[in-house]
Amino acid sequence: VITTTEPAPRIAARARSAPRARRPLRTWLFAGAAYLVALIFLLPYLEMLVMAGRPNNELGKPTIFPSHFTFSNFTTLWSGDGLGGSIGTSLQIAAGATVIVLLVALPAAYYTARRKFRGRTAFLLLVLATQMFQPAAMLVGIQREFINFGLPPTLSLIVVNAGFNLAFAVWILNAFFSSIPVELEEAAMVEGLGRVGALLRITLPLAAPGIVTALIFTFIAAWNEFLVALTLSLGQSPSQQPLPVAINNYIGQYSVDWGHLFAAGLVATVPVIILFAFIERRVVSGLTAGAVK
Amino acid sequence: MVSMPAALRRLKLGRLVPLLWLGPAIALIGVVVLWPVVVMVQSSFQQIGGEGFVAGYNGTKNYTRLFDQPDFIPVLLRTLIWVVVVVAVTVLISLALAQLFHQRFPGRRVARWALIIPWAASVMMTALIFKWALDPNVGVINVILHHLGVVRQLGSSQADWLGNPTSALAWMMGVAIFVSLPFTTYAILSGLQGIPGDVYEAASIDGATSWKGYLAVTLPLLRPAILVATLINVINVFNSFPIIWEMTRGGPGYETATSTIYMVELKQGNVGQSASMSVINFLLVIVIVLVYLSTTRWKEQVDQ
Numbered sequence: 001v002i003t004t005t006e007p008a009p010r011i012a013a014r015a016r017s018a019p020r021a022r023r024p025l026r027t028w029l030f031a032g033a034a035y036l037v038a039l040i041f042l043l044p045y046l047e048m049l050v051m052a053g054r055p056n057n058e059l060g061k062p063t064i065f066p067s068h069f070t071f072s073n074f075t076t077l078w079s080g081d082g083l084g085g086s087i088g089t090s091l092q093i094a095a096g097a098t099v100i101v102l103l104v105a106l107p108a109a110y111y112t113a114r115r116k117f118r119g120r121t122a123f124l125l126l127v128l129a130t131q132m133f134q135p136a137a138m139l140v141g142i143q144r145e146f147i148n149f150g151l152p153p154t155l156s157l158i159v160v161n162a163g164f165n166l167a168f169a170v171w172i173l174n175a176f177f178s179s180i181p182v183e184l185e186e187a188a189m190v191e192g193l194g195r196v197g198a199l200l201r202i203t204l205p206l207a208a209p210g211i212v213t214a215l216i217f218t219f220i221a222a223w224n225e226f227l228v229a230l231t232l233s234l235g236q237s238p239s240q241q242p243l244p245v246a247i248n249n250y251i252g253q254y255s256v257d258w259g260h261l262f263a264a265g266l267v268a269t270v271p272v273i274i275l276f277a278f279i280e281r282r283v284v285s286g287l288t289a290g291a292v293k
Numbered sequence: 294m295v296s297m298p299a300a301l302r303r304l305k306l307g308r309l310v311p312l313l314w315l316g317p318a319i320a321l322i323g324v325v326v327l328w329p330v331v332v333m334v335q336s337s338f339q340q341i342g343g344e345g346f347v348a349g350y351n352g353t354k355n356y357t358r359l360f361d362q363p364d365f366i367p368v369l370l371r372t373l374i375w376v377v378v379v380v381a382v383t384v385l386i387s388l389a390l391a392q393l394f395h396q397r398f399p400g401r402r403v404a405r406w407a408l409i410i411p412w413a414a415s416v417m418m419t420a421l422i423f424k425w426a427l428d429p430n431v432g433v434i435n436v437i438l439h440h441l442g443v444v445r446q447l448g449s450s451q452a453d454w455l456g457n458p459t460s461a462l463a464w465m466m467g468v469a470i471f472v473s474l475p476f477t478t479y480a481i482l483s484g485l486q487g488i489p490g491d492v493y494e495a496a497s498i499d500g501a502t503s504w505k506g507y508l509a510v511t512l513p514l515l516r517p518a519i520l521v522a523t524l525i526n527v528i529n530v531f532n533s534f535p536i537i538w539e540m541t542r543g544g545p546g547y548e549t550a551t552s553t554i555y556m557v558e559l560k561q562g563n564v565g566q567s568a569s570m571s572v573i574n575f576l577l578v579i580v581i582v583l584v585y586l587s588t589t590r591w592k593e594q595v596d597q
């Protein structure tokens with residue numbers, strides 16, 4: 001049936017106009033290339049799934065795919081010194097850092113967007129400078145400072161992650177507040193909402209996309225952060241260590257427990273990828289806004 | 294107190310108002326970003342062992358002993374090559390990818406979404422996946438290369454990519470490029486979206502072919518996006534830690550270590566010397582950023 005009907009639309013398409021028939025082909029070529037690129041970007045993480053579901057007795061076999069898929073690595077993640085405690089620690093760090101960043105960045109971003117005052121440029125430059133420096137560049141200082149403070153590692157990690165993600169939050173919130181007309185706030189104040197009412201009912205809801213972006217970005221960055229976590233949680237019990245450090249505990253001196261490592265990796269990675277999909281478009285503007293201004 | 298003129302009081306209080314709004318942010322930056330730099334510089338002149346005990350003032354000995362290390366200069370040179378190669382290749386590939394993902398085609402949203410995965414996932418996990426995939430005996434890359442006939446025997450030294458400094462660095466640069474592509478491509482994509490369509494119409498009237506049009510019209514308009522993306526990449530790639538740490542620990546010896554890895558390795562035995570390495574690392578970041586900014590601005594002046 002197919003062979004008899006197939007030539008007809010082709011001839012019809014050719015009959016319509018020759019140059020127009022070229023366009024769909026071009027589109028599909030682009031689509032094909034893009035799908036291929038997307039697949040390449042996806043493959044390493046699919047391999048993580050394949051490895052996590054590989055039966056343990058097949059770990060030493062040079063095969064691309066396991067003979068069957070097992071969930072045993074996922075179910076045994078939680079026994080003994082399991083991952084539960086580390087997930088809790090990482091949640092505390094990521095949530096704590098996010099709350100601090102929002103509490104600190106919101107007033108700073110709002111004020112710099114609304115008022116011209118002495119020291120405004122200096123402040124924004126200071127924020128931009130912090131974006132240029134990463135914890136890796138000053139690790140020794142961070143380690144010695146926070147050990148001298150005597151803070152528990154989880155609390156130290158909350159503060160450090162908040163500090164290094166503040167710049168992004170200030171920039172993106174500043175951009176959002178600047179784009180909201182002052183007149184809107186003034187009108188609300190005239191309507192009897194008052195300054196605080198105008199801020200809470202008008203300005204913050206309008207800046208919500210920026211706030212959500214700052215929130216998710218900080219959460220993900222703190223959740224994924226590895227080097228400072230590794231340095232400050234050294235010698236802690238595994239359940240007190242953040243997830244990225246705990247995942248490294250599957251790497252023994254002589255052998256690596258790849259099955260559990262990748263099962264834990266999926267647990268750590270999948271939620272973050274889903275969260276990131278919500279903010280992907282605005283993240284770029286937040287990261288580059290500071291440098292452009 | 295009552296006799297104090299109200300205007301003066303208001304002026305003094307008025308000056309403090311910005312501090313009320315910005316104070317918490319300044320305090321946080323001070324504690325987390327600025328003070329560690331002070332501690333780091335101070336530590337670089339002290340004798341501190343691996344366990345963190347301060348044995349006293351050490352003058353510039355940490356620095357002079359660091360410069361005498363046979364690994365010091367190779368580590369710095371390797372860091373330079375690491376940054377230049379990774380960032381340059383990342384930007385070149387991203388220019389092509391951005392062009393591709395800027396086209397209209399069915400399923401573009403989903404394809405773009407797949408592109409962000411290496412950005413959202415932790416770099417540590419991505420590095421561990423590649424470490425596994427390059428396992429000489431059972432790693433999936435080696436298994437595929439074996440099927441293709443590139444790797445003659447599994448478990449051989451040829452399959453041990455991470456055991457040889459040159460091939461290890463090449464693979465790790467590949468991973469670094471892989472995780473840098475999403476942000477860079479997205480930054481250039483947002484630059485492409487900012488170019489108005491009539492610019493292209495004007496160019497096509499002038500008879501510019503697509504490649505010529507790209508070089509003459511698109512690329513110059515993309516300049517700001519490329520500059521910012523490059524700068525952010527340089528800083529990220531220079532400070533990159535998880536890839537080399539997970540895949541080779543900088544070994545064999547220090548033959549695949551960049552300055553960040555070297556600094557962390559030193560910290561385990563000699564915190565003072567690690568601090569002096571950090572200070573040099575820190576100064577290098579500043580120098581790279583300044584050089585980059587001034588050369589690009591210099592070019593701008595030449596172009597005009």
